[in-house]
Every structure is written in structure tokens, then in C-alpha cells.
Amino acid sequence: MGWKIKNFEELTRSELYKILEARSEVFVLEQECAYQDIDGKDQKALHLWLEDISGEIQAYCRILPAGLSYSEASIGRVLVRESQRGKGLAQKMLEQALDFLAHAWREPAVRIEAQYYLRKFYASFGFIEDSEPFLEDGIKHVEMILDLKDFPS
Known part of the structure; x- marks a missing residue:
């Protein structure tokens, strides 16, 4: 198993397919959330994921630059496949x-x-809630923010 990080242009077609497959499996099928996954942000994002030995994605998130979703940088589409939960992958x-x-x-x-x-x-990393709870695609969410100025080296 190994972590990978790539921008959109570096992704192979196979990697992009596996990323979209994992996002669909977790967010659309498992969480029953009908939403527009293809939102025009993937091309400007970095994609971070963990593959198992067979190449299947076990954990994934995308890292977005400031100004794309918010005035700050952002992390989104955070997922860990159900079979891999409880192993500390989300934290890593x-x-x-x-x-x-x-x-x-x-x-x-x-x-x-x-x-x-x-x-x-997320609070365990120092994130603080920065909004009232709200529904996004039928799921309760809250905005959170983290100051990175003193993030450890």
C-alpha cells in the first residue's frame, strides 16, 4: 500500500476512474447522497489517496487551493472505504x-x-467550528477552519 499525491494532469485515466468510482461508492451509494460530484474543481485540485496492493483506492481526499471553494485553501471529498475504517487511515x-x-x-x-x-x-487536529450547522445534500454539515501558521514541521 502506498500514498500518492498528484495534480489532475498527472493522473492516469485509470487513476481518475478509480477516484471517481470510490467517491461514487461512498457518497452516492453508501451515504445515499445524490449530488453533482463533477464540479469543475478536480482540474485545479491535488488528489491524495492510498491504494492497496491490487490498486484499489482505500482512502482519498482532494486538496483545493485558496480561492476555489473558499478564500482559504480547502480539503474535500474526504473518504475511507467502509472495509478500511477504524485503521487510522483518515488521520494519516x-x-x-x-x-x-x-x-x-x-x-x-x-x-x-x-x-x-x-x-x-476534525477538532482533534485543531479545527474550530465556524458556522451554524446546515444541510448539504440532505446531510448535516458545519464549516470548520484551522490556522496553519503554527503547524508543526
Whole structure:
């Protein structure tokens, strides 16, 4: 198993297919959330994922530059396949994404739209709630923000 991070142009057709397949499996089928996944942001995002030995995506997120979704950088489409949950993959993935934002892109802050039931998970990284709860595609969410200025090296 190995982590990969690529921009859109670096993705192979097979990798892009697997990414879209994983997002559809988790968000559309598992969470029964009918939404427009193809939103024009993938081309400007970095894609971070973990593959198993057979090449199947186990965990995935996309990292968005400031000004695309919010005035701050953002992390979205965060998923871990159901069979891989409880193994710490989400924590490892988020650590890598935050490290990239803080050190490679030198972003001062990151804003996310977190599913409400995961707000304590994100708070464990220092995210703070920055909105009232709201429904997005029928699922309760909350905006959260993290100051990256003092993110560890």
C-alpha cells in the first residue's frame, strides 16, 4: 500500500476512474447522497489517496487551493472505504494533506465543510467550528477552519 499525491494532469485515466468510482461508492451509494460530484474543481485540485496492493483506492481526499471553494485553501471529498475504517487511515491522510498545505503551499489557513458527526475528529487536529450547522445534500454539515501558521514541521 502506498500514498500518492498528484495534480489532475498527472493522473492516469485509470487513476481518475478509480477516484471517481470510490467517491461514487461512498457518497452516492453508501451515504445515499445524490449530488453533482463533477464540479469543475478536480482540474485545479491535488488528489491524495492510498491504494492497496491490487490498486484499489482505500482512502482519498482532494486538496483545493485558496480561492476555489473558499478564500482559504480547502480539503474535500474526504473518504475511507467502509472495509478500511477504524485503521487510522483518515488521520494519516489528513495529516499529510495538512502538512502539504502548511509547508508546500504555505497556506495560512484551511477551511472545510465537515459532516457534522465528524466534527470531533476534525477538532482533534485543531479545527474550530465556524458556522451554524446546515444541510448539504440532505446531510448535516458545519464549516470548520484551522490556522496553519503554527503547524508543526
